[in-house]
Amino acid sequence: MRLVQVFVPQDQLDLVLETADEAGVDYTVSQDTDRGEFEALVSIPVPPAAVEPLLADLRTAGLDERSYTVVTAAETIISNRTDDLTGRFSRTRISREELQSRAADLAPAASTYFGLLVVSTAIATAGLLLDSAATIIGAMVVAPLMGPALAASVGVVVDDDALATRGVSLQIVGLAVAVVTAAVIGWGLRGTVLLPPGFDITTVPQIRERITPDFLALFLALGSGVAAVISLTRNVGSVLVGVAIAVALVPPAATVGLGIAWGHPEVVLTAGTLVLVNMLSINLTALLLLWASGYRPIQPETVDRVTARLQSRVLVLLAAIAVLSVVLAGVTYGTYRTAAVEHDVTTELETMNEEQLAADSELQFRETAIDYELVDVYTSRQPVVTVHVDRPPGEQLPDDFADNVRERLESATGVDLEVIVELATALRSG
Template identity: 75%
Template sequence: MRLVQVFVPEGDLNLVLETAEATGVDYAVSEETSRGEFEAVVSIPVPPAAVEPLLAELRDAGFDDDSYTVVTAAETVVSSRTEDLIGEFSGVRISREELQSRAEDLAPAASTYFTLLVVSTAIATAGLLLDSAATIIGAMVVAPLMGPALSASVGVVVDDDALATRGIAFQALGLLAAVATAAAIGWLLRGTVLLPPGFDVATVPQVRERITPDVLAVFLALGSGIAGVISLVRNVGSVLVGVAIAVALVPPAATVGLGIAWGHPTMIVTAGALVLVNILSINLTALIFLWVSGYRPHHAANVDRVYGRIRSRVAVLLVGIVLLSVVLGGVTFGTYQTAAVEHDVQTELEAMSDDPAFGDLAFRELSVEYELIDVYADNRPVVTVLVERPPGEEEPDGFADDVRERLEVATGVDLEVVVELVDTRRSG
């Protein structure tokens, strides 16, 4: 339930009471005795779904917007009359005014926002370098990205340009700050005793997860956007949804920063595509879901104009998501190709070890050097094979070529094969 309190200016009491009666809600009038321009305070208990119609009726009746109308959440209402009100005003979403107020509250002051974002990015960067999923998730609890991600869409839908601009600016500047923070941390840590000698950031599993995304990653962002709007309009699970939105944005942004610090173009492109498609998807679903939920500008005359703006934004966001999804699709295909080659090599080597044609030779895969960039640069995979043989046994002529041909048939790819022969004696 909500308690709507209307501070009534001199001469407007009858207008407010008539509007309340016409809306079908109960009210109580308290005489205002303080010095000022108000003659009374009218208190009206209503369900959340009745707040917006009531305020719209007051506005249409000519009630001055410059007065005070306070909407507060009532923790408990003890009355059998509430059932009739809830039945009359069905629905679970909050009013447009509450939505706008919550969106403003979710976007903190700039100093608070950027401080928390830098701290969360620093923790997430440490989690990436340490390959610690728990640390990354912990950092997301601190990240304040939910507010700007949703307030931008709320501002567009309710025709609040200041709110929309602030939300968009905070998102853009926040992601740049996250990238810069991770890049600075990575640059400071490179070559120090805090990282092992020869450390390759691209091989860390948590980092690799962000630089080999696939198209399915889009569903995380789409789901986060929908969940964010639901949590906002129904006031449920906002903390967990904030974590989900931060997970979609901060770790890949931090990965971009690490790619800059290590001078790794592939990391920058792939993780950058992931963070951009995620932020566009969150904004897209938030815009659409808010409009479908029935939120509109205060003034009916502005509905058509706002609808046109929303259509334009949705079109731009869709085009951006499609283009970036092509990149993710390319990463998905390339990742599949590299994994398929390694799998086929391993399977064929096992078959060759069991093949009587090779006698007592045992084949082991040492490495398959075939990265995402090699798929599109048309570079041949380099396969290093360890062959164990009994002491004194000689390999057949053209043995390395035979191994290469078998592996090429199995993989369907031209290979460069390095064969290392080792005399092996095993104890009984």
Template identity: 50%
Template sequence: MPPVGVEPLLEKLRKAGISEDTYTIVLSPEMVISKRIDVLKKRFPDQRISREELIARAEDLAPPASTYIAFLVLSTAIATGGLLLDSAATIIGAMVIAPLMGPAISTSVGTVVYDRKLITRGLTLQVAGLLLAIAVGAFIGFLITELGMMPPGIDIREISQVAERTNPTFLSLFLALGSGIAGAISIIRNAGSALVGVAIAAALVPPAATSGLGFAFGLPAVAIISAVLVLVNVLAINISALILFWLSGFRPLGSSAVGRARKAVVLNILVLGVAIAILSTVLGLVTYVSSQTALIEQQAKAEVSVMLNESEYEDMRLVTESVDVSYRPADLILNEPARVTVILYRRAGQELPPGIAQRIDDRLTEFTGREVRVRVGFIEAQQTT
């Protein structure tokens, strides 16, 4: 029979007097040759596995504590190195061995079938694992700084892989929601669990490692924003998987247990939903701030180019890609000025327009509505006739 037929058959066996103390083994045949296959498919149109198989898979996905810790420490260490090396390939490689899918799925499965042991184990592994990942990231960061393995004066916020986790947007929330749904589907349909595990780990391990690096390098904003991203992602993964398992029809045995499970599911969805909504305000703020800073940078570069094309400055040329705007989200929040650096070519002996830096400053302030600080540098050029 199809996998979805296992559960109703087991219920009939229980009603016939076969208790749970017996061994029930479910086997998958290599091939079935029968004219009744179409009849079975019509009778069992769904493709989900049975409740018992779901519980068994959830238990298998949550590995023993020693294995879980070992793989989590290794994956976080590799991910931390990938962040500092700005290597997306290294980070992806770390996600392959990260064991975070199992605990998230176990918690959701335990809730819908009202298995408190499974819930407790899943929650414990999730909380302890993410705290451990942050601690490992911090330890590696402290070790690197103490051993002088990073160039002096480097700002990890300028590393693109780190910046990606310190400037999260609502797209990060959609990634986590999608990962949770994909994880539930992969378990229900028994397909692609390994690949989905990579997606779930990608939503959790790199930001956790980034949070640890924030603590190590004395950057509390990096540590806090990344930790918020981790928390939002783990809540989103749990709520999406929980909803999908419940909508797929998984219930505990017994009508009284079904009622308790329904209450637990509704309560968890409400609590997780409210927590996500509250924490998402941080993502919303970061999204707004990031868009505003990007807009200021774009406006400043465009306006400087327009200004230098005017006749008054026709003897000067802008060095290619030489308008640098330093304006971080923290600067916008703290109302700090944008720092604009402009590099110009000028002919040897050419007289400079008086107060050109201030002119650019005034123009950008008026155009962007933001306070700026302008520095203008010159490269003297000579050309043969």
């Protein structure tokens, strides 16, 4: 329930009471004898879904804009008179006015926002370097990125240019600060005793996950945008949703910073693409869902203009996502090709081992190493496959043994390979 309190200006009490009567809501009136500007305070308990139509009726009736209208959440209502009201207003979303107020509150002061963002990025960067998922998730709890994303979308939908501009600015500058923070930390840690000699960030699983994004990565961003709007409009689970949005943005941004610190342009490109696609997708889904939920500007005459502006913004977001998705498509295909070659090589060597076993041969293909990276798919560099072969003492292998192995593996993979066969003499007892 909500308690709507209207500070009624002089000579407008009858207007407010008639509006409340027409809406069929209960109210109480407190006369104001201390100040000449207001003549009464009218308190009206209503369900959340009734707030927006009630405020709209008051505006239509001509309530002075200089009046105060305060909407507060009522923790507990003890009355059997609320059942009828609740049944009449069955919507679950909050009013436009509450939405706008909450969105503004979620975009904190700049000092608070950037302070929390730097701290969360620092923790996330440490989590990436340590390959610690728990540390990364812990950092996301304090990351304040949910507010700006929602503020930008709410500002567009309700025609609040200041709120929209603030939300967009905080997102762009915030992600830039996250990248710079991670880069500075990376520069500071590189070559110190805190990291092993020759440390390569591209070999860390948590970092590698952010530099090999595919289309499935969009599900996190799209789902986070939907969940953020639901949590805002229904006031549920905002902390957990904020974590999901932060996971989609902060770790990839930190990865971009580490790519700058270590001088890996491919890391900057792929992780940077993931950051941008996630940010745009979150904003796109928030815009569409807020509009679909029925939120519109307060002034009816501005609806057409806001609709046109929203459509143009949606088209721009879709176009940007489509362009950036070219990189995701390339990464998706490249990842598939490298994984397919590795799978086919491993499967074929297992088949060759089974053939040796069936022939009572002690020859064994023990293990392989495959040097085939994502970038190799697009540079036409041949995969290099190293095969370790155990053979009994004294057994001679044909001179073309390595060529035969290569032909088998090329036939299985459909790719030209460079095959290195390393022979080892196996001694077995018993």
